[in-house]
Amino acid sequence: MNTSLKGLLLTGLLALGTALPAAAALKEGATAPDFSAQASLGGKPFTFSLKEALKKGPVVVYFYPSAYTGGCNVQARTFAVNKDKFAAAGASIIGVSLDSIERLNEFSADPEFCAGKFPTASDADGKIARSFDLTVKEARAGQKDSRGKDIDHGFAERTTFIVTPDGKIAATVGGLNPVENVNKSLEIVQKLKAG
Template identity: 70%
Template sequence: MKTTLLKILTLSIMTLPGWAALPEGHPAPSFKAQASLAGKAFNYSLQDALKKGPVVVYFYPSAYTGGCNIQAHSFAVNHEKFASAGASIVGVSLDSIERLNDFSADPNYCASKFPVASDADGAIAKSYDLSIRDAAPGKTDSRGVEITHGFAERTTFVITPDGKITATLGGLKPEENVAKALETVQKLGFTAQTN
């Protein structure tokens, strides 16, 4: 009996995800942050965005780094598909607003398609139960600029207009993360709002 119980317990632990994040069904912490769209800073409010439909909130380690560049580009390329499903996108990182002004307008990455928000002190990431790593001294981005901020773990949350998390997506490669987020919002059955 003990052997069977030990095997079940071991199997259960092995199948747990390697990351901790707020689970599906949990209320999404509301936040306001300085964000950038097309190189221009503005005040972003998750609560206001949810009034228009589902929101894909994706946390990423840093602008202008390998996987983050791929993920931002993939969200930009698929932006119209998200919009057709009634969803908006916001990226969140510990980057400064100055770095995000460049990243949001860069045609190779965000391409002025969606906002990216600055969580410089990591408070938003922590409210979503994401881990944050300290900056590594001397680490530079793909432009050769030193990265002086910490890194939140790459995790995407799909949030419905009632403020609930309907999907928590972590542990995926950047393009898989975007594809899974798109699949999730398409299954929700919302449509683009017309003004």
Template identity: 70%
Template sequence: MKSAFFGFLLSTAVVVPAMAALQQGDVAPNFKTQASLAGKEFTFSLGDALKKGPVVVYFYPSAYTRGCNVQAHTFAVNYDKFTAVGASVVGVSLDDIARLNEFSADPEFCAGKLPVASDTSGKIAQSFDLQVKGPSADMKDTRGAQIAHGFAERTTFIVLPNGKIAETIGGVSPTDNVQKALEAVQRLAANKQ
């Protein structure tokens, strides 16, 4: 019962606005960490990604949880729309790299399109002024596996090539989060013309 209640809280955490998170005009902390794309590990560097255009950095509580599954799938389905306007996307969670290797390759979620980065200490999330909570002793994912790490609040940042945050998106459903991120990068692209 406790696990189900915590799972409910985790899935509804999207409706709490990210009040303390970095906001428009703030400089995004540069970070470098292990990441996975299509099950293959690589080193993700925000600074390097920004050299190619705006980056959508989205923090999510945990791979293989309801809302995060929906959000990853929605980003993956729309990934070509992001790249069409010159933006890239990276998900960040407190999951370890082994878990992210599975999640990034899973055809139901990241589908080999969406890179996801590991922030096991929560320091990257905290550098963006996000709350990190947990772990819960009895929290299980949608596959029934124990989740032994903490959780960052679901918040997305649109980071410009100059390192400044163009928009912070929080307090909306996982699908609305993706839609608002897509609208933001499409606006940025339209304003460049």
């Protein structure tokens, strides 16, 4: 099997494995676990605090498998393109993955994806994802990203949580493709604003 075909098959398998519904994820009405994490915005690292972000309004906490992979690239780009609509609804966005902060510094600044529009946080040990009752899959040897670089970290399932300023989960969005995930999240924060 040639390398490009193997890469396509691997990408397809990754997409299938991460598109399953978030069966065990925290549900609407649950208290969102508070967390702080090393994050990056436009390539600049900082410490993200959910508690602090919630003081300004609802927070869209979206977990994704890995920077620089097919579906995650599409999802990041879709969030970036729609960032102003989320802001108009009073919501901020934070992406969370098991990527290292070094990978996220690149991804958060990449004009094709996050484009410096919203931060991404490093959950290198998967502790934050697990606190939201998400499944974390271990890294597998030989996995490559869309740039051909090795992926040496585990994967959280693609699930988005809309957290209201009181720390409660208003909605859990899982089991959708990356674009639908963003669109559904936007619809929810717009409804929250409308009251």
